[in-house]
Structures are given as C-alpha cells and as structure tokens.
Amino acid sequence: MEVKELVQNLGGAFEEFKKTNDERLKRVEKGLTTGDLEAKLANVDKAISELESVKRSIDDLSKKAARGGLGGNGELSGDQVEHKQAFGRFMRKGVDDGLAELEAKALSLGADPDGGYAVPEELDRNIIQLERRDVPMRDICNVIPVGNEEYKRLINTGKAKGGWVGETDPRPATGTPQLAQVAPFFGELYANPEATQKMLDDVFFDAEAWLAGEVAIEFSEQENAAFTGGNGEKKAKGFLSYDVSDETDDKRKLGTLQYVSSGAAAALTADALLDLIYSLKRGYRRNGTFVLNGLTLPAIRKLKDGEGNYLWKPGLDAGEVSTLLNKPISENDDMPLVAADALAIAFGDFKRGYTIADVRGVRVLRDPFSNKPYVGFYTTKRVGGGVMDSNAIKLMKIGAAKK
Template identity: 55%
Template sequence: MPVDIQDVKQVAEELGGKFNEFKEKNDKRIDALEAEKGKLSGQVDTLNEKLGELDELKTSLEQELAALKRPDGSGTKAASEHKTAFMQFVRKGIDTGLGDLQAKALQIGSDADGGYAVPEELDRSIIELLKDTSPMRQVCNQITVGTPDYKRLVSLGGAGSGWVGETAARPATGTPTLGQIAAFMGEIYANPQATQTSLDDIFFNAEVWLNGEVAREFSEKEGAAFTSGDGVNKPKGFLAYDLVLDDDKTRAFGKLQKLISGTAGGFNGDKIIDLIHSLKAGYRANARFMMTNLTVAYVRKLKDSQGNYLWRPGLEADKPSTLLGYGIVENEDVPDVAADANAISFGDFQRGYTIVDRIGTRVLRDPYTNKPYVGFYTTKRVGGMLVDSQAIKVLTLSAA
C-alpha cells in the first residue's frame, strides 16, 4: 500500500509518546533506590530500543514517500534504445548491435577487457540507490567524472597582509599557497547470480533485481571505505586521516582535530558541547553528528545541568531527531562506544569529504562459470577524499 504523509505523522506521534514514557522511566531509574534500579533499567533499555525502531521507521517512511515523488527520466531516444538492447543482453546474452548503440548513447566504446557499459539511466539509478542506502552518500559531496582519476586545487592561504601609513612604502606580501589533492580511487565489483529460467520469465524484473543486488553489495563495501578505508585500491575514509589535538589555527592541512572525552570508553554532555564549538560557526549551519545506533542509545540518556535531555525526537515530517539541535547520521562503520574509540564525529560532511564516481558501471555476463546460474560481474570505479580538514571534528573516548 502506498505511503502517505498521514503514515509519517502517525509514527511521529507514537515516537513522541514513547519519548515521554522513556524520560519518565529513565528519570525514575536515576532517582530510584538501589533495589528498584535493576527493574527500571530493563524498562528504560526496552523503551530506548523502541525509540530507535520508531525513529528508523519514520526516516524510512519519509524516504519512501520521497521516492514516490521522484520523477522518472525517459532520456533520449539513443539512450532508450541502448537500455532496451542492454536488457536484452542481460536476459538472453544477445549483444548484437549493443556496442554501436552504446557508442551513440554514451560516446564511448566497450572496454578492451570486455563487458558493456550500463545505460546511463540505469547507472544513475544505481548511484541513487547507493545514496539511499549509504549514510556517507547521504551527507557527503558527490561528483561524477569521466576520467579514471580526479584531482583538485585547494587554497592553503598565506598571502599575508599588514597595516601601513598613508604615504609609507607597501612591502610585498607572501605568496598565497595552492595545494593539489587527489581522490583515492579503486574499482569495486559485485557478481550477482540469477538462473537463466528466472531471466526468461517475463514477470521477473531484471532491471530492478540487478539494480538492487549491485547497490546492496556496493553500499556495504563503500560505506566502510568512505569511513575508515586505508586508501589502498579503495577510497581513503575520513577517519583514516591523521587525528591530532591541534586546533584550526595550528593544525596542518589534511589532518583532523580530535577532542579527548576524558573518560576511557565514555563521555558526557559537556564533551558533546565542546565538540560542537570546536567547529567554526560557518561550518555549524549544515553540521550533523555521525555515530552508530548503539552510541545513539547512549546519548539518549544524557542530560544537561538543568536536567533536560540532550536528544530530542523528530515529531514532524522531514524533521529528524536531534542532539543539541543537530541532526544525527547513523553509520554502523563508525566505531561503537569503547576505550580509545573515535566514536562520534561532528561537522559539515558536505564540505569536508567528497565521493567521486566515474560514470560507466560495466557488466560482464558469465553463463558458464557457475551453471545453471548466470553471473553478472559488475564493476565501477569510485573514490573519496578529505577536501576540507576544518569541516569535521572527532571525539575520541580516551582518559587522556
């Protein structure tokens, strides 16, 4: 049954009600006698888990509603013919004329290593599905390039300036410094399998199946790489860059500032406030937190000095739950709460990290290796890089 705005409102109301119940039980747990704490603690944990489920359900309904409103692009005639021929290749392995149609649609030929380029409409649909399922793609800058690698220039400042009298000589200032940064690129692959019988079935939607399988496989690998990948044949994740204690005035470009929680495997509300204000005001307008689901459960219990909860549920459509007024991105590739873990990140990820997609996902059809299954060896080139090391801050759960 199609999702409508009333479904979102209903879940939001239930979320608000459960949050009130959670606050009541948690407050009683804090104030209770030792004998009662065990029972109340279990009730708080159950309500905390229910809050997480409702929050996730609300977000998922909002995404589904947005998907229903998304227009379908029909593309050009050449692109349409290419897509039809490509799906014939997927179902039957017939590639007659596919290379010519591909060249007309994409202005490129088939690679020397074999396989065919996925039609652009289908390719962009895969990227859109990746955005829907990957937390990093939801918040980071994304660009599409037609070359195997990507580089860009960044200004490191250093021009210099000074005060002079009206008639005094004007000394030369320093030369502004430009630096070049390059994306860490790698080729990601998936090899979904389907029987020829299912491909012959006219009711089997091969396009949706291939899109979904590839997007799921790519999303799992990409998410880990964009977060903590080492940059060797894969993107370099933002947490893999050097983390240092130096602030923005003294820190070298390309290194992220980390704050220490003061407690091994723990933190309090004051440290969250410190993390927020370690970020320059210009970055805070579009900033959000990034942490795992278990860490979100941890912060739901935190209060300020007046006894107010720092976490607030999103009680309206398109209004996410917040921590001290900032949205939360749940990323299970970020470390959980543990001693010395880089458990919470905060910043403007749109400005801080860029994901680079090379247009042209490719598919090699293999009906021989794993009979009776037909394999679709699918590859795409993707990269990532930190572009603004002042835009993201990290809280490390260490005693010192």
C-alpha cells in the same frame, strides 16, 4: 501505521523514556538498585529505534515520490532509448550485436579492455540512488560523477597576508597563497548476482531493476565501510583513517583531523559534545552533522544539559531527522562503539569535508557458463573517496576508563 499515529507513538515513547530515566537517576543518587529501570529503558529505547526506522522509510518513500521515482531525470534521448533496449536484450539473451556502438553513442564511453558493457545511464542513476538509501556517507557527503580517476582539487593552505592602511600609505606586496592538491583514493568494486535463464525469459521479470537492487546491496556494504574507515589501498580512504591530532586548525598539518577528548572516563558527557561542536569554525558548524554508531544512541539519549533538558530529540515532523544538541544525526554502523581511545563520534560539515567520486560507467560482463544453470552478471564500478578539507570534520576520542 498512519504517519500521524507513528509520530504520536514516537513522541510518546520518548516521553516514557525520559520519565523512566529521570526515575533511574533519582535512584542512583540515593544509592538504590536500578536493574528493573535499566531493563525498561532498554525496551523503550528499542521501541524508539524501531519507530524511527519506520519513519525514515516513510520519509524516503516521500522523497522518491517527489522526484518521480528512481531515475526520474526527464525523457531519455533517442540514443539512450536504443542503448537501453539493446542492453535489455544482452541481459536476457546474451545478444550483444551493435551494443558497443550504441553504448559509445549514448554514453560517450570507450570500450573496456577487461570486457563487459556499460549499463544504460538510467540504470546507472538507479544504482546510485539505491546506494544513497543504504550508504549513510552518501547522504551527507559531497558526491560527484567523474569521467576518470584523475580528479584533483586545489586548496589554499595559507591565505595571503594583508592589513589596514591609510589613504596615502604604501601598500606592501602581499604573500602568495600556498596551494596544495588533494584527491580521493580510488578502487574497483565488484558484485556477481546470478539469475536463472527462466527468470530472464519471463516477460514480467524486470531484469534491470533486479540487477540494480542486487548490485546496490553488495556495493553499499563495501562502500560505507571504506568511506568511513577504509585504508585507501585499492579502495576509498575513510575519514577515520587519516592522521589525528589534538592541535587546532591553525597548527595542524594538512590532511590531519582534530580530535576532542571526551574526558577522563570512557563515557560521553554533554560538555564534551559541546566542545566537539565548537571545535569547528562557525562556517562549518552551520551545516554540521553528528555521525555515530546506532548502538551509541542509547547512551546519547540519556544525556542532559545543565538545566535538565535532554540533548537528543526525535524528529516528529515529516522529513525531520532526530537531533543531538539541535544538530542532525547520521547513524553509521561502521563507526566504532564507545570504548577507551575509540574515535566514536564525528561532527562536521561533510559536504565540504569529504568527497565521494563515482567514475561513470558501471560495467556488466554476462556469464552463462561458470555456474550453470545460473547466469552471472559480473558487475564492476570504480569509485573514490577522501577528505578534501580536514578542518571541516572533527572527531571525539573517548578517554581511558577510570581505574
């Protein structure tokens, strides 16, 4: 399907959705049955979601081409080329002569007491880029490389006091800002993809690309769940696992996220979504993104403002994402569904609010013995995640259902 045709189909599907939903609402007002229209809406909504998925794939390919493909960060140094070649021999044949020394020169990493070898820098980047494609949180959060798990950030918990004075008025001493440390919660991820020796002996088999793809799939599922709702025990702490309160920014304690109630009924309303947006200070709102489960979208697409305009709009231009109240939407399957007391929608500047820290040095331990005739590649990485600025992310708590 050509991009132009795709966009036309997406726009047409949304027009059909609006037309059908408007007819449904008229029947509801008259007390008439709507079963046939509900079924039609579900089918049109499914078509919209499928078209959006195709468009995201095309946009991702365009981004990849623009940056010159995976790992396209310029020429490799001599040490990096040697390390890459040695690692390739290790993967295919298990030959590791001189690999530790080349690893140390190319990456400035020490030996791992648990064994295994660090992957070449290019392969490390490829894994991260593949994960970004499959981990919604990586696409919206602040992602940084770190050398170890000692990363901490200082934040100001209270500004120094000041005021207005005249030219000759005395200047009283200002208060000292109170600083506090915040840090991601770290843990170790592992994957153990397996290949046959026959595959590895095939000169046309790209062993590094295979490893990157297999590992990224395993890591991605675990990472997004942790960054969203992880408990922080031997893993990242998700933003949904922090304490929550309905108190405003000037009253909540550090590390507690504010929630906004959706109202009395277990449903979403336009007013509640506006309240969620404006619970953020202006500086955060400017770069705000909605985060919600893809299964919440059918309800979102039906919402209108007071003038009858739909709140959700499809992204019809190249690289343009769908929006809710003119703010981008990130679909995250690890977000709760709309139900009583669920924190079903988040909105915030996640670049400022949440940090993902990748510890340099994905490591691989080659195992040709445990599951013959397969060769296992036990791959590990350390990664952390946590809320850095609890004023930058707000949550919507769904109210209790009417009795």
